Amino acid sequence: MRKSFKYRIYLSNGQRRILEQQREESRWVYNETLAERKRAYEERGESLRLYDTQALLPIWKLTRPALKLVHRQVLQNISVRVDLAFHAFFRRVKEGAAEVGFPRYKGFGRYDSITYPQYGNGVRREGERLILSKVGAVHVVLHRPVEGTPKTVTLTRSRTGTWFACFSCETEAEPLPPTGDVVGVDVGLHNFATLSNGKPPIPNPRFYRRDEADLKRVPQRKDAAKNAQNWPENAKQKGILARIHERIANRRSDFAHKESRTLVNAYQVIVFEDVAPMEMGRSRGMRKSIVDVAWTQFMQMTVAKAEEAGRRVILVNPKNTTKLCSTCGEIVPKALSVRVHTCPVCGLVMDRDENAALNILQRGLLSLRQ
Numbered sequence: 001m002r003k004s005f006k007y008r009i010y011l012s013n014g015q016r017r018i019l020e021q022q023r024e025e026s027r028w029v030y031n032e033t034l035a036e037r038k039r040a041y042e043e044r045g046e047s048l049r050l051y052d053t054q055a056l057l058p059i060w061k062l063t064r065p066a067l068k069l070v071h072r073q074v075l076q077n078i079s080v081r082v083d084l085a086f087h088a089f090f091r092r093v094k095e096g097a098a099e100v101g102f103p104r105y106k107g108f109g110r111y112d113s114i115t116y117p118q119y120g121n122g123v124r125r126e127g128e129r130l131i132l133s134k135v136g137a138v139h140v141v142l143h144r145p146v147e148g149t150p151k152t153v154t155l156t157r158s159r160t161g162t163w164f165a166c167f168s169c170e171t172e173a174e175p176l177p178p179t180g181d182v183v184g185v186d187v188g189l190h191n192f193a194t195l196s197n198g199k200p201p202i203p204n205p206r207f208y209r210r211d212e213a214d215l216k217r218v219p220q221r222k223d224a225a226k227n228a229q230n231w232p233e234n235a236k237q238k239g240i241l242a243r244i245h246e247r248i249a250n251r252r253s254d255f256a257h258k259e260s261r262t263l264v265n266a267y268q269v270i271v272f273e274d275v276a277p278m279e280m281g282r283s284r285g286m287r288k289s290i291v292d293v294a295w296t297q298f299m300q301m302t303v304a305k306a307e308e309a310g311r312r313v314i315l316v317n318p319k320n321t322t323k324l325c326s327t328c329g330e331i332v333p334k335a336l337s338v339r340v341h342t343c344p345v346c347g348l349v350m351d352r353d354e355n356a357a358l359n360i361l362q363r364g365l366l367s368l369r370q
Helices: 013-044 050-054 057-063 065-069 072-095 212-227 231-266 284-293 295-309 352-369
Strands: 002-010 113-116 123-126 129-132 136-140 149-157 163-170 182-187 191-195 269-273 312-316 340-342 349-351
Touching: 013 050, 013 057, 013 065, 013 072, 013 113, 013 149, 050 072, 057 065, 057 072, 072 113, 182 231, 182 295, 182 352, 191 352, 212 231, 231 295, 269 295, 269 352, 295 312, 312 352, 340 352, 349 352
Parallel strands: 182 269, 269 312
Antiparallel strands: 002 136, 002 163, 113 149, 123 129, 129 136, 149 163, 182 191, 340 349
C-alpha cells in the first residue's frame, strides 16, 4: 500500500528564491499545456494526449531558457496533472454532474507544489538533508521515521510561505490485533461525536470560533491600510490573516488525526452516517459551524487508518437516524433544540445523539449481514 509522510523543510534565502522561480516556471508550463490542448481542439479538432504535450517541452525550452532551471521530470509531471484534470472533467460530463468544472488556468501565486515522480532522480535523502536538483541540500525535520520505500516526493508551499516535503512510500500494511468491538458514531455540532456504547461524547473543539475575534480584527486593519494605500502594512496584515487560518487548519487536522486513531485502535467495525455537510446548513452561522467541525476530514482519516489496520468503516443512510427510536422503531419528530429523545410508545428516554448513534450502529450491522 502507499503511505505519505509529510515533513517541514528549511530553506536558505537563495534556495527559497530558486524554488519560487521553479514554482512559477511550473505554473507557466501548466497554463501553456492547458492552452495548447484547448487550441488544438478548437482550431484543428484534435485531442492532444499526455505524450503529445510532453513532447512540446523541448521546444518550449528553446524559447524560454528559464525552464532549464526546473528538473525535466518535474516538468513532465505537470503534463500528467493537466491530463488528470481533463480525465476528471470528462468523467463528470459522462456522469451528468451539475458542475463539470472545466480545467482552469492557474493565477499568480496559485500553483503551490512541484512533484518529483521518481525518487532518486532529482531528489534523494541523506540523513536529515534532502538533496534537490538545481537547489542543493535542504534541512528536513524528520519528526518520525520514513517507512517503506520512497517512490515520489512532492514539495508544497503553504499560504504563509512554509515549505514541506511529502514522501509517498510503498509500505506493507500492519494490521492491529482484532478487538471484536463495534461502534456507531453520530457526528454533530453540540458534540463533535457521540458513540453508541454510552462512552462520554467527544466535545466539539470549535477551532474557528475560538479565533473568530482575530479573524474579524485583522481584515479591518488590512482594509484600513488598503484604503490609505499603505501597501507594506496591507501585505503585513494579509500575512497575519494567512497565519491565523493556517493555525486553525493545523489544530483541526491534529485533532482529527488523534480522534480517528483512537477509534481505529479500539474498534473492529466503525459505522458513520454518509452525510453531505455542505448540503446541511440552513443559515450562514450553521454553515460556518459545519465547515469548522470538518466531519468529512475526520471520516476520511478514519477510513485511511482503518484500511492499514485491518479495520472496517461502514457508511449508512442518515435518513431519520435522529427521529427513529432505537428500541421500538417509532418515528419521534423533534426540533434541533430538543436534546433528549423521549419515545411516547416504549417510554425510552435518552440523549438524542446517543439514540442516533445506536440507530447508525444497527444499520451498519444490518448491512454486514446482507
